[in-house]
Amino acid sequence: MPAEPTPAETPGRGRRAARPSGDDRERAILGTAEQLLTQRPYADVSVDDLARGAGISRPTFYFYFPSKEAVLLALLDAVVAEARLRRDTALRHPAPDPERRWRQVIAAIQEPFRTHRAVTLAAAEARASSPAVREVWSAVMERFVTETAAEIDAERARGAAPPGLPSRELATALNWMNERVLHTTFAGHGPAVGEADVVDVLLGVWLRAIYGEPHPRGSTP
């Protein structure tokens, strides 16, 4: 149990300090993990696989990461950070009308998760057994929901959207819908929407649920 002097970022997990040769190993582990996760589920990737893939022994792996979970968390943090960034950008970027605006937002979130689908699916899998992963996921969803609810309130306030379900609950339902539909599209288990159509379908439901009609009234100034 190594005492934690002061990690750079991601306080609490990860290893203690960053050192040149060590960084290569860390990257090798991360790279091996993402690569292996495209081939088999998270549960079937052992610490030994990760270590071998990075050219080190299993005990040495533990010098860099406290557990397999921490590797996934590091990978997930990066994807989540990008999704947040893209979403914020889309939210700030002006759009000619609400439909395009919402499409930008939905597509912005979908993009990083699609690109790193192995990490996304592994995270969804690990959420069951890892409180830390669950925590990250919850925080992301919480943020998306809160922001979506604020957007809905704004649309209602300016008269573009009619009143309806409480915005917070509507936003919760819509965001979880996106999460699950995207997941099935990426995973291919059970009934799924094709990858080419998924944004259109989600957008379609959002518009109807928020505006009550396929095409919202009024446009953004």
Next chain:
Amino acid sequence: MPAEPTPAETPGRGRRAARPSGDDRERAILGTAEQLLTQRPYADVSVDDLARGAGISRPTFYFYFPSKEAVLLALLDAVVAEARLRRDTALRHPAPDPERRWRQVIAAIQEPFRTHRAVTLAAAEARASSPAVREVWSAVMERFVTETAAEIDAERARGAAPPGLPSRELATALNWMNERVLHTTFAGHGPAVGEADVVDVLLGVWLRAIYGEPHPRGSTP
């Protein structure tokens, strides 16, 4: 342990034959499992826990079930069978208007999963690692989606619902939304809708998505 007379079907998994004294043990294992799952996650329940809970040794457990997974599958089959039954009943039962009809259907599905939430959550957890659980879940969702799509088509055909997204894709999105929202409500992880409101919220989105308005036109004869 609401006693489910569902043996005989599901050939292939489970143990070979049913015998009087052995049935008690089988029920004890099933009961222990459902009870333990209300206390801790599926992954933290070992075969040994199940065996001890049923008053037998671990090897003896394997006489009754081939694995921990099979126990969950047996539990899940019962819940799923009840959900299907209730849904079919709701679908056949006439309702004064579409809103009440859809509410009946959504509530019918939600009920058994809510009552057996430990099994529901365990199944969701195990879906990641167990192809068999995933299979059962996929089949259920597939059926719900297909039937929902048919209902939407019927509503459109009789002029009650306007055209919109392809019914199959709309049905896919709505059913997965229900699955995930119900899950978060039961699990309490991340943003969730309160248990008392969840059917109303889901129904609200379904109505808007299918009919384009809070209250659908026309009523069922």
Next chain:
DNA sequence: CGACGGTGTCAACAGGGTGTCGAACGCCTA
């Protein structure tokens, strides 16, 4: 009656995974 086979039971084992500990190995600095 008594051996016989199916049902039911478990101690012991094999196998594979995780996380830890302590010895050792460079390599830089004094």
Next chain:
DNA sequence: TAGGCGTTCGACACCCTGTTGACACCGTCG
């Protein structure tokens, strides 16, 4: 040349799963 420190890994302790082989119980059939 000696230490100190970052780094590495062999060996170990532990936990869990699933299997094996011996054995006990019991109804039943020769």
